[in-house]
Amino acid sequence: MALTDMILAVFEDSGLKALWETLAPWLALDERQLIFVVATPVFVIVAVWEYLKIRHDPKLMDTREAFRNFALGAGYQVTELLFAGIIAFPVYALCYHYRLFDLELNWLTGLLTFVGVDLCFYWMHRASHRMRWFWAAHVVHHSSERMNFSTAMRQNATNIFNGMWVFYLPMALLGFNPVWIGIAYALSLVYQFFIHTTLIRRLPGWIEFIFNTPSHHRVHHGRNPGYIDRNYGGTLILWDRLFGTFVSEDAQDPPEYGITRPVPSNNLLVLWTHEYVDLFRDMARPGRLMSRLKHLWKPPEWERPAPTNPESQHAGTHIHPDGP
Structure with a gap:
């Protein structure tokens, strides 16, 4: 079977082909990208609401940085729109063609898709x-010294090229349709937008135990020594509790946001590429x-150690806040 036939089969098997042809016959978007396009106006509205509440506090909001963050997010969406379909999706289609199981979409497989994608995330x-190769793309998201909704949009236009999407390929090999995987991933990112804020302190205990929350994610963005390399979860915080990377926010040790070696420029190209250059x-x-x-x-x-010394890692030379 030709690769193009595999790709078409993926869309047909997803059960969404007819709906897609009706809703967006003129768009070169897949369902995942369409979710981002539809969600972006919501993001803007919520970010403006937050801005009006915190605009007078320079520690929480910088207007020029907020616009810069949305520009970074736009660059991310453009490269995803132009290149995801020709770089990532053919590989997903190939994996799905050789899948281990034939899974129909129902409430159980839908739930398993969500949980599996969140674990892969x-x-x-x-x-x-x-x-470091993956950090080179992700560092831009952590390089702001403020935590607000615009920070969620602070993404790298190189993400599609550095291959972080390979972590979800096992889902396609198992038999989860790549379209479902993409939708679950997009909905997870939409959820994660709303945890980038200081306005929400703590949620009810059961929510804080199961889900990633603003409190948990503030820890993740902290460069405090005790917060580095913590709280990686997407929608669920259960994975961090299970794999030993969870830390609760401490009121006596509020997060200091940013990276430990600040970026020397606010130029968008520098923000996107500075860690690649250093690497x-x-x-x-x-x-x-x-x-x-x-x-x-x-x-x-x-x-890298000197030739006469054994290989070692040097603590205290962190160039990032969590160890992303």
């Missing part, structure tokens, strides 16, 4: 902090090829 997010500069230093390549998958704070 946890490991993708964790890798985005602990593997390849470190790789270009003389040394064995394998040792130089380790910069790609070692943690962001890892430094």
Whole structure:
């Protein structure tokens, strides 16, 4: 079967082909991208509401940065729109063609899709902090020293190119339709927009126990030593509790937002690429090829040891807040 036939089969198997043809025959969007396009006006409205409440506090809001954050988000959406269909989706279609199980969409498989995607997100997010190649794209999201709804839009236009989408491929191999995977992922990101705020302090205990909340996510964006590498969850915080990465927000130790080595410029291209530049500069230093390549998958704070010293990691040289 040709790859194009596989891709068409994915859409037909999703049960959404007819609906899609009716709603958006003129758009070169998949369902996941359409969710982002529809949600963006909601994001803007909510961000404006928050802005009116906190605009007088420079620690919470900077107007120029807020516009910059939305520009960063727009760049992310544009590259996703232009390249996701030709880079990621053919690989998903290939995996789905060789799937282990034939799964029909019902309430159970829908729930399993949501849970599975959220688990994949946890490991993708964790890798985005602990593997420098992925961190190079993710760092822009953490480089703001403020926590507000506009910060959620602070994304990297290079995301589609650095391959974080591979973490969801096992779902397609198991038999979950890539269209469902994309929808679950998009809805998770929509949910996560609303946890980027300081206006909501604590929610009822059972919600705080199960779900990722503004309180939990403020910890994740903190560069405080006790908050680094914590609370990676997307919609659910249960994964952090299960895998030992959960930390509760401490009123006596409020989060300090940002990264420990601030970006020297607010230029959009610099924000998108500065960590790639530093990464390849470190790789270009003389040394064995394998040792130089380790910069790609070692943690962001890892430094290549001198030739006469054993390989080690040097604490206290963190260049990011959580270890993303």
